[in-house]
Amino acid sequence: MTRETKSMSISRRSFLAGTAGVAASSLILPGMPAFAAGGRIVVGTWGGDYARLLTENIDQPILNPLGYEIVQDQAGDPERRAKMLAERRLPRGSVDTNALQDSSMYQVYAQGLVEELDFDKIPNASKLLPNMRLPYGIPQIFSGMVLLYNPDKMDAPSAYADLFDPKMGNRLGIIDIQYRHNIAVASLIAGGSVTAVEKGKALLMELRKAGVRIYPTNEAFAQALKTEEIDGGPMWKARSLQWQKAGINVLAAVPSEGMVPYVSGFVIPKNAPNKDGAYAYLNALLEPEAQIGFAENMGYAGTTDVEMPKELQERVSFTPEQIEAMNPLDFEFFAKNDLELKTWWDREFIG
The missing domain is CATH 3.40.190.10 (Periplasmic binding protein-like II)
Incomplete structure (x- = not known):
């Protein structure tokens, strides 16, 4: 594995570091960019519970009040990756941001289909746990x-x-x-x-x-x-x-x-029609209420250092020893x- 790939992988040590659950401020610091309100964001996602929880924890409480209209493009992971590949030569694709599992996120990056992220446009990325800050996508849950x-x-x-x-x-x-x-x-x-x-x-x-x-x-x-x-x-x-x-x-x-x-996250296709909206969506994924909402309702641990209630942290996460022993996909x-x-x-x- 190359040095670059190792830096992109979610290592055992990074999972271990994430169990600390150290609280971080949810405030946007002076100088960080604000998002232009309004616009249509097309979100590629699985259906079922995942799609519903995106709507309930991100779309409705965070982005709709800012004037964003969220449209979900629901399909399986392989089908949505195939669609990105088929649309790669188009000046404008059909999706602004795509939810994929960890290995799929890396795959579309290796194929040259997605943006290398501008983290200045994702203020909440400062809260990501160690090694969750991937150059090609934002891990949301694990x-x-x-x-x-x-x-x-x-x-x-x-x-x-x-x-x-x-x-x-x-x-x-x-x-x-x-x-x-x-x-x-x-x-x-x-x-x-x-x-x-x-x-x-x-x-x-x-x-x-x-x-x-x-x-x-x-x-x-x-x-x-x-x-x-x-x-x-x-x-x-x-x-x-x-x-x-x-x-x-x-x-x-x-x-x-x-x-x-298992890690699930979001990428931005290079030909996304609304990249500003996609960045707003990635930032919203990492809001404390969104991270806690997914943990409470879907049972997945968050990827940020947001402080969760003790009972919730114990229920959805793992012991340091169990995390240390994890075997991430290559x-x-x-x-x-x-x-x-x-x-x-x-x-x-x-x-």
């Missing part, structure tokens, strides 16, 4: 892939290997749209590294032959847990908190191998190999 299980159906797993075990058969569920992270977890188990993908593929094929259930979305996976079609599977801690709140009989355990983290590797891995996943694994 969580870790933990071990979800029904305590009435199985004993608490202690490692990824306890779930990614052919003995689980069709009682194990995994999610299609999390193909990168599932490959990374299988690689970590079988080869000791998130990039040992050939060994990871072999393990996944063993699970496929054993009857692992594959669900298209997070919501379909949750329904399978609720109906007890499956006993468990890997999932973000944040989602487990949401589902517990909804009455699903599920608990979460942190894997001994070290969690694979963004450069997964960006370079994404097409091959997705093709293998669709054709060979899912079939």
Whole structure:
């Protein structure tokens, strides 16, 4: 990995530093730019809960009062990346800012599709945790892939290997749209590294032959847990908190191998029609009330040093030791190999 890539990656140390939760002022300091009020901002995002919470925690309380009209362009991560690529030669694209997972953010940057950010236009970026200040995007939330299980159906797993075990058969569920992270977890188990993908593929094929259930979305996976079609599977801690709140009989355990983290953030396409509006949106993502709102309602830890209520901080985050042991994706590797891995996943694994 190059020095530049290392600086872009979210390291274990940076996650550790983020647990301190040191309070920071939410005031814009003198000399920082104000945003021109009003305008239309087209936001590329997933649908479902994520889109709703963007509306409830960012669009309506922060940007609408300033005169901004927010229009959501809802689709999956791969579809929106493909759209950016298809529009790259147009003088004006159709989206002002796009929500993507961490490795996808790096991928579109490596493809030359997004702006290198002008942080003078994002006053709240001064609150970002160490190494969350990426040159190509603003990380908004993060969580870790933990071990979800029904305590009435199985004993608490202690490692990824306890779930990614052919003995689980069709009682194990995994999610299609999390193909990168599932490959990374299988690689970590079988080869000791998130990039040992050939060994990871072999393990996944063993699970496929054993009857692992594959669900298209997070919501379909949750329904399978609720109906007890499956006993468990890997999932973000944040989602487990949401589902517990909804009455699903599920608990979460942190894997001994070290969690694979998930980070979600926003980028600005080079041909965004309203770049000023996009910068206003990125700044709003980092407002304290927006960070706390997502933590309270979606269970994801924030990416800024905003001080959260103690109970909330303990519920959505992790211990320093757990964060120290995290195994972040190698963004450069997964960006370079994404097409091959997705093709293998669709054709060979899912079939």
